[in-house]
Amino acid sequence: MRDRMKSFSLLPIALACLAQGVLAGAATDTAKWAFEPLREITVPAGARHPIDGFIRHRLAKVGLAQNEPATPRALVRRLHFDLIGLPPRSEVVQAFERNPTRVAYLRLVDELLASPSYGERWARHWLDIARYGESNGFEYNEPRRNAWPYRDWVINALNSDMPYDEFVRMQLVGDVLKPDAEGAAAVGFLVAGMHNTVLPSNTVLKQQARADELGEMMGVVGQSFLGLTIQCARCHDHKVDPISTEEYYSFAAAFTGVRHGERNIKGANPQKLFTVKAGKPDVMRVHLRGNAATLGDEVLPGAASAVRGMSADLKLSSASPDAERRRAMADWITHRDNPLFHRVIVNRVWHWHFGRGLVSTPSDFGATGMRPSHPELLDWLAGWFRDNGYQMKALHRLIVTSATYRQSARANEAASQADRDNRLLWRFSPRRVEGEVLRDSLLFVSGALNPQQGGPGFEDVKEVYFNAGRYYHPIEREGPEFDRRTVYRFSPRGGRDSLLDGFDCPDPSTTTPARSVTTTPLQALSLRNSPFVWRLAKRLAKRVEKEAGADTAAQVERAWLLCLGRSPDSDEARAAVALVREHGLPALGRVLFNSGEFVVIE
Secondary structure (H helix, E strand, O other), rough: OOOHHOOOOHHHOOOOOOHHHHHHHHHHHHHHHHHHHOOOOEEEEEEEEHHHHHHHHHHOOOOOOOOOEEOHHHHHHHHHHHHHHOOOHHHHHHHHHHHHOOOHHHHHHHHHOHHHHHHHHHHHHHHHHHOOOOOOOOOOOOEEEHHHHEEEEEEHHHOOOOOEEEHHHHHHHHHHHOOOOHHHHHHHHHHOOOOOOOOOOOHHHHHHHHHHHHHHHHHHHHHHHHHHOHHHHOOOOOOOOOOHHHHHHHHHOOOOOOOEEEEEEOOOOOEEEEEOOOOOOOEEEEOOOOHOOOOOOOOOOOOOOOOOOOOOOEEEEEEEEHHHHHHHHHHOOOOOOOOHHHHHHHHHHHHHHHOOOOOOOOOOOOOOOOOOOHHHHHHHHHHHHHHOOOOOHHHHHHOOOHHHHOOOOOOHHOOOEEEOOOOOOOOOOOOOOHHHHHHHHHHHHHHEEEEEOOOOOOOOOEEEEOOEEEEEOOOOOOOOHHEEEEEHHOOOOOOOOHHHHHHHOOOOOOOOOOOOOOHHHHHHHHHHOOOHHHHHHHHHHHHHHHHOOOOOOHHHHHHHHHHHHHOOOOOHHHHHHOOOOOOOHHHHHHHHHHHHHHHOOO
């Protein structure tokens, strides 16, 4: 009974891993492609754009073709939401509609990639992977009001176009590479997850809690950068992937010096931040069946031997300090010959642009994950990215300039019969904006968005104490300091407001490689009745009155341009004028906020 109680916390992990093994079935032997070196791939002959060559070649095999190009308005809105997470100004839409040339499009792409808003938009994607939250979770759930430098570091790194291999190394060993505030902020990645501060007095239970902490860290490192569920080998050899229990503990041995905590950073701008507190690494032994009380042989820091063309031996000893261990692991993960490192990130970027990756399980490239829909394109992109200096903005530019990205979202019944899920990309799949983009767009079109960047986040929650624990209750707050972009919101675990929660913003307690997308009545109710929406509808009305004057028809025209980037048609204008005359401009704002055009990217 005692042994069963000691390993009780591992039961959910064991059940999840067992389920993965059962579901994988015969797929086990077919997943080895991910561990093989990148192949030298030739772009299909005659392709004007390499991405289009691969996509059209695959479509032709099943007798399908791509859609016609999207309309200039749809394309410019898609590009803005995609690259900066905000709708375009109506003047930008109209200018592009008048001159929808390739030159004008390329200029627009470069302007958006150079915008500070680009980093704010794409940092949110990465923070989902990093399970970034600003409280500890667990029973006490204490706030982390000094965790925000990691969020700012991600934004700044993306805006400066830091090469991706450096971006990853900094998050693994930045405090060693740059022993200053920047380095300390970057390694906030390792400790961004939940942290149990309620430690038992029993020594074995303390050791088990530490093992759980390392397990969480190994899970996010393995999935984020390698697309491997390394954590499933913690209690037994991985059920479906070639990762042994010994390898799991060797991998974990590289991080046994990492602890959660606050550090005082000295320098020109001294500050306290929540980050890695590095210490002497513990000796790592295999935990038999995941039990910290039953230890097996000692293991040295090492990597995954299943990755072809690379040695898993990090050439470290049991006496190697923390800095050497993490540096060696970072070098192995980001090595030019590591195929998983390159495949995983280009697939993530593809996923964030199209709503689904070439591999539709972006954090699982093992046997339990999906096979790539376009394996040649995936390897070509991975090699191109590696050979072009790991530049993220160049990868964005490559993707958004393809005809595949620029095609229309028009439905096609015949194509749907052959490829209902659009895996082969015969059209651009429409998708709803994320909760953060929706909130930011409401602020933007109403004229209320505060452009202040960086620093501590705004707090729209009330901290409540109960039995030594902390609970965070959303509250409606007004004022410019609360009208910043949502990425700057103080985000404790368990403290989301109704709008963000209703539109599927994830719980930061775990990594979120792909967000759920639901459709519920609460979404419409929130967009129609929440105090936040009412306030911004009134703010939009004031803006429209100021810019369009007192004429109702002109007000309707301006509201349509601000919210949807187009003029209303005659039926829409007639109905809207009647609505405004009877119920006022704020009512029209709420109608536009609830429209499909406002919340869906086409």
